Every structure is written in C-alpha cells, then in structure tokens.
Amino acid sequence: MVLKITNVTVRDVRFPTSVEQHGSDAMHTDPDYSVAYVVLDTDRGEKGYGLTFTLGKGTEIVVCAVEALAPLLIEKSLEEIVGDFRGFYRLLTSDSQLRWIGPEKGVIHLATAAVLNAVWDLWARIEGKPLWKLLVDMEPMQIISCIDFRYITDALTEEEALEILVKAQESKQQREDQMLKEGYPAYNTSCAWLGYSDQLLKKLCTEALNSGWTKFKMKVGANLEDDKRRCGIVRQAIGPQNTLMIDANQRWDVAEAISWVSSLAEFKPLWIEEPTSPDDILGHAAISKALAPLGIGVATGEQCQNRVMFKQFLQASALQFVQIDSCRLGSVNENLAVLLMAHKFRVPVCPHAGGVGLCELVQHIILFDYISVSASLDNRMCEYTDHLHQHFTSPVVICDAHYMPPVDPGYSCEMLESSVQMHQFQKRGGCE
Structure with a gap:
C-alpha cells in the first residue's frame, strides 16, 4: 500500500x-x-x-x-x-x-x-x-543509492564506496552482536562548560569518573590563564590515565591557536576541537601540522557545512578526527557520504552530539559506521551531554559510558508533545 x-x-x-x-x-x-x-x-x-x-x-x-x-x-x-x-x-x-x-x-x-x-x-x-538497524540491514547498493556523489568523486567514487561497504559485510553480524551487548564508547562533555565554576567543574568530573566515565572534554579559549587553571583541575580530577579533549569553538586565529594550544600541551589533550573558523580548511591544516609534534590532533565538523568541505578537510590532512553532526549536514544521506570518505582517508569519526536530540540521532549513525563501514573502534568515541533527554519518547540509554543501541522503531526524533507545548516559542508575526 x-x-x-x-x-x-x-x-x-x-x-x-x-x-x-x-x-x-x-x-x-x-x-x-x-x-x-x-x-x-x-x-x-x-x-x-x-x-x-x-x-x-x-x-x-x-x-x-x-x-x-x-x-x-x-x-x-x-x-x-x-x-x-x-x-x-x-x-x-x-x-x-x-x-x-x-x-x-x-x-x-x-x-x-x-x-x-x-x-x-x-x-x-x-x-x-x-534507524541504525534499517541502515545495517540494507544491501550495499541500496546504501549507495541514498548518497549524492556529485562534487566528491575526485575523493570517493561510487565504485570505491561500494567496495568499502561490501568488504565490511565480513563479520558484520559479530559487530552488531558486540554493539547490542557492549554499546558504543562515549565521552562526556557535561562536566566542563566554560561558565561552570571551578568547584562545580571538580565536583562533576569526580562524579562522572565514579560513574565509569574515562573520556572527558572541556571548553577553552576565553582566557589562557583560566584555561591553564581549569585544565589542571580537570586533569587532576580524572588522572593521567584517562582521556582529555579541549574545545575552543572557533575562538582563535591560526597563529593564536597554535600558540594557545601549545601552552596547554602539558595537560596532554588528545585533540583541540574547532580551533579556528570552521570554514578555514588551510588554517586547520596549518594548525594540524604545527601541533602534530606535541601529539595533539585537530577535530572539527559540527559546523562543517557539507560533504564538499569535509572532502577538502580530508584531502588537506586538516583534521585528525571527523566530527559529523546529525543536523548540520543534509541528514543521514550526506552523513553516509562523509563516513565513507573518512574511512577511505583513514580518519576516525567521533561525532558531535549534545544539544537537543543530537545524542538521540547521532547514535544511529555511529552504530552504522562501526557495523557496516569502519569495523574499527580505534580512537573512536561519540560525544554525550546529559541534558534534555527527558523530553524525548525514546531517550538515549547510557550504560557504563557507552551508548546502548536504540530498540524503538524510528530515528529517535519524536519529542513528548507536552514538552513541545511547554517550550514552544511564540513569535509575533509570520515568515513573510
């Protein structure tokens, strides 16, 4: 019908x-x-x-x-x-x-x-x-048919994408079973927003650590001395064995980013996220090259406009961690293209999440990536923030710092009607 x-x-x-x-x-x-x-x-x-x-x-x-x-x-x-x-x-x-x-x-x-x-x-x-299961169960050619390859064939052809998907069919069921049992590794951003006090920062990191979290991201970029102090608090709270990432949200010029992050290198961050304008591919490449000797990678993508820009970031070796977003790109279709390009260029995908519903959505995409594309968890994790999940009919389930695969049909987008009505913004006038 x-x-x-x-x-x-x-x-x-x-x-x-x-x-x-x-x-x-x-x-x-x-x-x-x-x-x-x-x-x-x-x-x-x-x-x-x-x-x-x-x-x-x-x-x-x-x-x-x-x-x-x-x-x-x-x-x-x-x-x-x-x-x-x-x-x-x-x-x-x-x-x-x-x-x-x-x-x-x-x-x-x-x-x-x-x-x-x-x-x-x-x-x-x-x-x-x-949704993740819908994608995983698709035949490789059906996945290919959902992707617009226009503008990216100089980096990834349909034939190459198909080859990646066909190869990943091997042991796919084992990876699906693994995800159903263990879940997908997550990192925590909820502990260290820039506006939080030092006391709250320490308290939240300690509580998260006691709850099983081992990977943490904190916001930086407003004041260097504050960043040094706050990085010290977080690193001391989580210990030297756990993972720390830092995120500047596009704050700096290129030279400033290199200097600022170099000053924070003692705290051993895995990556600096969005160090400069999200559109500056060559700037990110320069930062990546300068920070490589310090063992610090560059992550970006939450405000990367489309698959064409991701293509150029990858071609220019301008990022070491790809951060797809469920709502910045053109939905699942375009994210599929980026997952496949990232795999070809051997760059791990570590999605941006948080916000309202981004965790709910992106968990589906990252599960598909592991099961049907990358077949790897090396240097891979998905962002998590503990905000506003209660407004969804199928909220994320986190167990031992892992996303557990959703079981309800759909893309986990549905919000509670009571929440929508309570928080709907009333604007005077219309669009015209």
Whole structure:
C-alpha cells in the first residue's frame, strides 16, 4: 500500500539552558538549546518526526526555511522518495530558486536536515526498525543509492564506496552482536562548560569518573590563564590515565591557536576541537601540522557545512578526527557520504552530539559506521551531554559510558508533545 505525505508542520521549541550556563563556551556564552521540530503527516495516519538544532534566536528563520521546502514533500509517497533517495535529496538541495540561499549550507541546509531526518524516521517506523538497524540491514547498493556523489568523486567514487561497504559485510553480524551487548564508547562533555565554576567543574568530573566515565572534554579559549587553571583541575580530577579533549569553538586565529594550544600541551589533550573558523580548511591544516609534534590532533565538523568541505578537510590532512553532526549536514544521506570518505582517508569519526536530540540521532549513525563501514573502534568515541533527554519518547540509554543501541522503531526524533507545548516559542508575526 502506498503511503503519501499529506502535511508538514514545524514548530520553534526552545529550552532556557543559558540560565545555568549549560552549553556555554568561548563563542556561545548564553545558548538556549532549541530545535525546529518537524512532523510529517501521512494519509495512513503514520507520522515521521525530525529536527534540527539551534541555540535560540534564529530558530524562527529555520522554521521559515522548512516551510519553504515543505511543498517539495506534499503529495510525495514514501515509496517514491526512498525508491530514488539520491534523486529526492538532490530535489531538495537543488531547487533552482531555493538553492541560491545555500547551496547546501546555512539555514536552508539546516532545514533540509530537519525535513530529511523526519523522512528517515518515517521510513524506519514503517519498517518497524530503529534507524541504525534499517541502515545495517540494507544491501550495499541500496546504501549507495541514498548518497549524492556529485562534487566528491575526485575523493570517493561510487565504485570505491561500494567496495568499502561490501568488504565490511565480513563479520558484520559479530559487530552488531558486540554493539547490542557492549554499546558504543562515549565521552562526556557535561562536566566542563566554560561558565561552570571551578568547584562545580571538580565536583562533576569526580562524579562522572565514579560513574565509569574515562573520556572527558572541556571548553577553552576565553582566557589562557583560566584555561591553564581549569585544565589542571580537570586533569587532576580524572588522572593521567584517562582521556582529555579541549574545545575552543572557533575562538582563535591560526597563529593564536597554535600558540594557545601549545601552552596547554602539558595537560596532554588528545585533540583541540574547532580551533579556528570552521570554514578555514588551510588554517586547520596549518594548525594540524604545527601541533602534530606535541601529539595533539585537530577535530572539527559540527559546523562543517557539507560533504564538499569535509572532502577538502580530508584531502588537506586538516583534521585528525571527523566530527559529523546529525543536523548540520543534509541528514543521514550526506552523513553516509562523509563516513565513507573518512574511512577511505583513514580518519576516525567521533561525532558531535549534545544539544537537543543530537545524542538521540547521532547514535544511529555511529552504530552504522562501526557495523557496516569502519569495523574499527580505534580512537573512536561519540560525544554525550546529559541534558534534555527527558523530553524525548525514546531517550538515549547510557550504560557504563557507552551508548546502548536504540530498540524503538524510528530515528529517535519524536519529542513528548507536552514538552513541545511547554517550550514552544511564540513569535509575533509570520515568515513573510
């Protein structure tokens, strides 16, 4: 039976996380974690849920962009979409007028992610599987058919991607069984937001350590002397044997980044995340080269606009850790392309998460990466923050610092209607 999309609704939902400085960093000092929340209605009553993440102001602009894309979905059948998912992805990203306000970047791409996340959620629900399992069970050629290879064939061809997926079929069931039993390794960012006091920093790190966490990330970049003191507190709390990462959230120029991070090298960070502009590929390459002798890698990607930029980051050896994001790129379709490129270039994928729903979403993608693409956990982990999960119908499950694979059908995007209504932002006027 054909299932047709009959309506697209989108709402602006905001949470006041800035009140207690949750999510604060050197560039985003007062974030209010928010989403543009999309619901797809169908003629059979089934629904698909999707979202894209923001920090408060501006969510209303993403809502307008979703509403601009909505006519491209209305009256489309799910079978028509997933039967030519590459074509549908290109339809959304290449509309001859809408693409001018991208293309494939910025607000319009965030809206694309929200819409496509809802489509993937609907598809997984109809199949009765969590999204990761839907992906894992696909034949390699079906995965390939979901990816738009335009602009990246100089780095990864369809034939190369297919070869990667076919090779990973070996022992795939063993890795799936392993994930169901052990889960995917996570690291903790909740302990060390920039706005937290030294006392809270120490307390949260100690509590997390006692709860089984061994990998921690902290925010840096506002003041060097403060960073030295705070890094010292965290390193002392977690001990020399555990893993520390630092994140500047795009704070520095290139030379400043090299100097600043060199001053923090004594605390043995595994990586510096987003040291400079997220668009500066050659700047990241220069930082990577300068910090390599110190044993510090560069991680970036949460604000990397699209697969083309990831391609160039990889080609330029400008990052040592790929940080995909479920809502910055064009949903699962584009993330699949980045996973495959990262594997070809032998760069580990360590996703960005946190926010509202990002943990819920990205766990599906990283499980697929391990089971069906990379077949490796070397230097791999997925970010986790302990915020706002209670607003979802299928919240993440963390056990012994590991993401346990979701079991409910869908992409874990559905929010509690009571939460949506309580936190829906009321804006005067409309999009026009």
